[in-house]
Amino acid sequence: MGAIGGAVMPLLAVGGIWYFGSPEYTDVGYQPHQPIPYSHRLHAGELSMDCRYCHASVEVSAVANIPPTTVCMNCHTVILRDSDKLALLRESLRTGEPIHWLRVHKLPDYAYFNHGVHVRAGVGCASCHGRVDEMEVVRQVEPLSMSWCLDCHREPARHLRPLNQVTNMRWSPPPDQLEFASGAIGDRQLKPPTDCSGCHR
Amino acid sequence: MRFLLLVAALVGTLGCVRGCTSSRPPIHPIPNMDDQPRYEAQAASDFFSDGMTMRTPVAGTVARNPLPLATWTDSRFMTGRDAAGEPVLTIPVAVDDALVIRGQDRFNIYCLPCHDRRGTGRGIMFERGAIPTTSLHVQRIRDASAGELFDVISNGVGLMPSYKYPLSPSDRWAIIAYVRKLQAEHDE
Numbered sequence: 001m002g003a004i005g006g007a008v009m010p011l012l013a014v015g016g017i018w019y020f021g022s023p024e025y026t027d028v029g030y031q032p033h034q035p036i037p038y039s040h041r042l043h044a045g046e047l048s049m050d051c052r053y054c055h056a057s058v059e060v061s062a063v064a065n066i067p068p069t070t071v072c073m074n075c076h077t078v079i080l081r082d083s084d085k086l087a088l089l090r091e092s093l094r095t096g097e098p099i100h101w102l103r104v105h106k107l108p109d110y111a112y113f114n115h116g117v118h119v120r121a122g123v124g125c126a127s128c129h130g131r132v133d134e135m136e137v138v139r140q141v142e143p144l145s146m147s148w149c150l151d152c153h154r155e156p157a158r159h160l161r162p163l164n165q166v167t168n169m170r171w172s173p174p175p176d177q178l179e180f181a182s183g184a185i186g187d188r189q190l191k192p193p194t195d196c197s198g199c200h201r
Numbered sequence: 202m203r204f205l206l207l208v209a210a211l212v213g214t215l216g217c218v219r220g221c222t223s224s225r226p227p228i229h230p231i232p233n234m235d236d237q238p239r240y241e242a243q244a245a246s247d248f249f250s251d252g253m254t255m256r257t258p259v260a261g262t263v264a265r266n267p268l269p270l271a272t273w274t275d276s277r278f279m280t281g282r283d284a285a286g287e288p289v290l291t292i293p294v295a296v297d298d299a300l301v302i303r304g305q306d307r308f309n310i311y312c313l314p315c316h317d318r319r320g321t322g323r324g325i326m327f328e329r330g331a332i333p334t335t336s337l338h339v340q341r342i343r344d345a346s347a348g349e350l351f352d353v354i355s356n357g358v359g360l361m362p363s364y365k366y367p368l369s370p371s372d373r374w375a376i377i378a379y380v381r382k383l384q385a386e387h388d389e
Contacts, residue, residue: 019219020230027227028220047325050310056367063242074362075314079330098253100245106227108235139222164306 023143031139032102036088044169045133051125051167062114066101069093104138105129111146111199121190124166127152127159133169149199153192157181160190268371279370281351288348294371296378304379307372311364320383332360343384350377 019025043049052058054067069092076086092099105128107113119125125132130141142148152159158173160181165171174180184190193199217223229235240246240254249256264273277283277293294300315324320337327334335342342350354373357363368376 017230022219023227025217025219026229029217029222030227031222031224032226033224047314049314049325052310052367053314066243070362075326077362078332078360079326108233109237109239110234 023145023148028140028143030104031137032104034102034137035100037085037137039136040132040138041134041136051132058115059119060116062112062116064115069099104140105144107144111149112201113199119166120163121156121188121192122160122163122166122184123152123156124159124161124168124171126169126171131169150194153194153198156185156190156192160184273370277348278374281348281355281373283348288346288352290346290348292347292374292378294374300375301378301382303372304375304377304382307368308376308379311367312376315361319387320380321387326360335361337380338384338387342380347374347377350380 043054044051054071055064056067056071058064069089072086072089073093076083076089080086088099091097118128128142128144129138132138157178158181161168161171162180162184242255244254245252246254272278275293277289281289281293283289309318312320313324315326315334316322316337317324317327322334322336324334326332351370351373353361354368354376355363355365364373
């Protein structure tokens with residue numbers, strides 16, 4: 001019994017750490033309660049607003065910005081102007097105190113991800129963030145682990161899109177996707193780094 | 202078999218299998234240096250008195266603009282007004298296919314929600330809130346000079362807010378070039 005236990009216990013420990021310690025367990029499914037019941041399903045899905053209407057810096061900056069209160073108020077000074085759900089938003093506009101939105105997708109601080117580079121390369125938003133247009137409240141659906149990043153850096157073909165389809169949530173790969181992608185990799189001179197310093201500086 | 206039992210036991214304890222939804226922040230059993238004592242973009246700060254990590258530029262700050270000096274000091278380009286303060290009549294940059302395509306791209310992000318894909322003014326605000334939205338095909342807009350349209354995009358008018366933050370001056374001119382194309386193609 002002791003010998004069997006001695007052999008099996010390490011396996012259990014390793015298996016347990018693998019299962020419960022991986023980002024697939026620890027991070028996927030994170031869906032924080034946000035201070036305002038904002039619906040991506042309504043805005044990005046039903047109303048088909050482009051991601052960049054609010055996340056305007058995503059093409060040129062490393063960071064995809066959370067929109068300032070004024071962007072919400074572009075419409076909500078008129079639409080639902082007395083809604084209780086938006087009371088916090090009106091207060092934010094009056095006081096200048098930002099809405100304390102909770103961050104959903106967070107990479108380790110030693111990974112230097114750049115949104116702009118990926119958007120300009122033609123990687124769709126949905127490749128990493130999932131079908132945000134179907135989420136009432138945004139939830140992390142991909143592990144954002146290093147091996148997951150490398151899967152795409154080694155084989156980017158499935159995720160490359162025409163540059164005007166990057167934010168299209170309803171896009172699906174055409175039958176000649178691999179052919180298109182090999183052309184795009186050449187045209188856009190894409191060399192997804194797989195060396196350490198590509199992401200860790 | 203035992204592994205599965207362990208998983209079952211832990212799932213029972215932790216109440217969750219891989220991928221299930223939780224509003225609790227992720228816990229990393231091995232924290233490595235995932236969270237370092239540094240400020241992130243748009244994060245809260247306990248150092249600055251306004252509580253914000255990102256600082257607003259002091260008044261009078263001049264942007265280190267990637268455009269050539271002659272371009273961003275050109276008032277016609279940057280403000281749509283000539284030296285006398287009058288709106289310029291035509292777009293002060295070369296209008297080519299690339300500019301119109303860029304304009305279409307930006308129009309469909311920032312203008313389409315209210316003005317509709319063809320500029321008819323039957324967008325979200327009109328359809329869902331019955332808010333009158335100007336059609337870009339009415340004679341008043343067709344007759345407006347490029348500088349006047351630039352001023353509206355930059356500073357807003359009536360219910361329309363300013364779009365100068367998401368749209369650089371060159372993008373605003375690109376949108377005006379695309380609006381002219383829409384006006385020429387559709388008569389409504």
